[in-house]
Amino acid sequence: MQSPMNLKLRRLVCLKGPGALALGLALIVSPMLALAQPNAIAYPTKPIRLVVPFPAGGATDIFARTLSQKLAEKIGATVVVENKPGAGGTLGSDLVAKSPPDGYTLLLATSSTHSIGPNLNPKMPYDSVRDFTPIGQVGNAPSIMLVPNSSPAKTIQEWIEFAKKNPGRLNYASSGNGTIVQLTAELFKSQAGLFVVHIPYKGTALAMPDLISGKVDVLFDSLPTGLPHVRDGRLRALGVTSAQRTSMAPGLPAIAEVLPGYESTTWFGLFGPPGVRPEIVSRVNAAALQALADAEVKDKLIRLGIEPIGTSPAQFTSMLASESAKWKKIITERKITLD
Numbered sequence: 002m003q004s005p006m007n008l009k010l011r012r013l014v015c016l017k018g019p020g021a022l023a024l025g026l027a028l029i030v031s032p033m034l035a036l037a038q039p040n041a042i043a044y045p046t047k048p049i050r051l052v053v054p055f056p057a058g059g060a061t062d063i064f065a066r067t068l069s070q071k072l073a074e075k076i077g078a079t080v081v082v083e084n085k086p087g088a089g090g091t092l093g094s095d096l097v098a099k100s101p102p103d104g105y106t107l108l109l110a111t112s113s114t115h116s117i118g119p120n121l122n123p124k125m126p127y128d129s130v131r132d133f134t135p136i137g138q139v140g141n142a143p144s145i146m147l148v149p150n151s152s153p154a155k156t157i158q159e160w161i162e163f164a165k166k167n168p169g170r171l172n173y174a175s176s177g178n179g180t181i182v183q184l185t186a187e188l189f190k191s192q193a194g195l196f197v198v199h200i201p202y203k204g205t206a207l208a209m210p211d212l213i214s215g216k217v218d219v220l221f222d223s224l225p226t227g228l229p230h231v232r233d234g235r236l237r238a239l240g241v242t243s244a245q246r247t248s249m250a251p252g253l254p255a256i257a258e259v260l261p262g263y264e265s266t267t268w269f270g271l272f273g274p275p276g277v278r279p280e281i282v283s284r285v286n287a288a289a290l291q292a293l294a295d296a297e298v299k300d301k302l303i304r305l306g307i308e309p310i311g312t313s314p315a316q317f318t319s320m321l322a323s324e325s326a327k328w329k330k331i332i333t334e335r336k337i338t339l340d
Contacts, residue, residue: 044281045078050106054093054114056086060223060305064140064269065109067301071292076285090114091125098132102276104285107136112268113181116324120332121179121339129325134277135317137286139293140269140307143243144185145227145250147236149215157240157259160219161193168196171218174208177201179339184328185221185242185265187335192260212236221265224249225306242266249303268324269307270317282314 051069055061062084069080085093094114100106110133119129127133146157154160164171175183178201190197200217202208205226211217213235220227221242228250230236240256241247244264247255257263271289273282290311292298302309312320331337 042278042280044104044284045076047105048079048081049073049076049104051080051082052093052097052106052108053082053084054086054090054108054110055084057084060142060267060307061109061111061269063305064302064307067298067305068109068139068289068292071295071298072288075291076288089118091118091122091127095126097272097274098127100274102134102274102278104273104277104281106274107285108133108272109139110270110272112266112324112328115270115272115321116268117179117181117184117328117332120325120329121337130321132275134273134275134282135314135321136271136273136277136282137289137314138268138270138310138312138317138320139289140302141243141310142267142269142305142307143224143241143247143249144182144221144265144267145224145231145241145253146189146239146256147212147220147222147227147230148218148239149212150235150237151215152218152237154239155237157254157256160239161195161259164193164195164197169198172198172200174200174202174205174212174217174220176205176208177203179337181265181267182221183337184331186219187331187337188263188265188327189221189256189260191331191334192263223267223306225304243308247308249306249308268310268320270321286314 051065053062053065062082065082069082073080085096087093090111090113094108094110097106097108115129119125148154148160152160154163173186175186177183182205183199183201186199205220205222208217208220209230212220213230227238231238238250238253240254241250242256242265244257245255246253271285293309293311299309
């Protein structure tokens with residue numbers, strides 16, 4: 002006994018000719034294919050929460066609020082910045098790691114939450130790789146190498162030679178144990194083969210008077226806080242910590258020009274919880290790239306000391322692996338702890 006579908010096709014051929022067979026098949030098969038395909042995602046249909054794991058008013062918070070305005074415009078939904086500070090960025094990051102993977106909870110993270118912190122603290126409540134979906138790097142903040150005006154060194158190479166002639170007699174300041182400021186200096190020491198003593202402060206602002214007076218020999222500070230002292234003639238700048246020279250500090254060489262491969266910056270990146278669908282990741286990434294290309298956003302970020310950078314999820318994932326490996330090596334070799 003023939004099925005109703007076969008009878009229908011036979012009637013089409015008899016009545017309309019062979020050409021009708023293709024049409025009949027299409028009419029029957031198309032609905033079946035549609036049912037077999039996954040449902041298309043309508044995204045976004047409600048406000049997106051952008052979690053900042055640091056207090057309001059800091060660089061990451063200002064970055065998030067600058068980016069969120071244009072991101073909302075490009076993605077077609079309200080983007081609400083939500084500060085969840087605590088434990089050096091751990092609390093806010095963990096909140097996102099445990100959120101639904103629907104694309105409505107995102108994280109603006111930094112090198113401290115995903116490259117440095119996990120290698121300093123093995124008891125982190127999240128795995129920086131397994132518990133997040135990388136969306137894209139959105140910014141990079143290099144530091145500046147500062148020395149007192151009384152320093153005999155006028156260049157990076159001269160400072161390295163001076164330190165080699167005085168092993169253990171020179172010192173560097175940092176904003177505390179385990180901070181990017183300390184790690185930047187330790188990476189410099191490692192690649193240059195130097196013995197320089199670490200003096201931790203509770204913030205680089207507290208170290209500035211000692212650096213200016215010559216009690217401290219070097220400090221790797223952020224561009225926005227360090228450059229004004231250089232412009233006012235209180236300190237001397239020798240170079241920047243980015244892989245290449247930066248337009249934010251015209252005329253200053255990159256340390257990598259003397260120590261090939263040297264790079265230490267604070268990166269900023271967007272993440273989602275684990276399991277965010279690829280089409281949502283692509284949608285957010287594309288909107289972020291468009292927002293970063295906006296002239297007003299670029300200007301605000303550069304004044305904040307951050308270079309706007311837009312990468313693909315794959316590029317961001319590769320960078321994360323490289324950064325984690327670099328800092329793990331330095332932290333292990335130099336026996337750096339949070340204590």
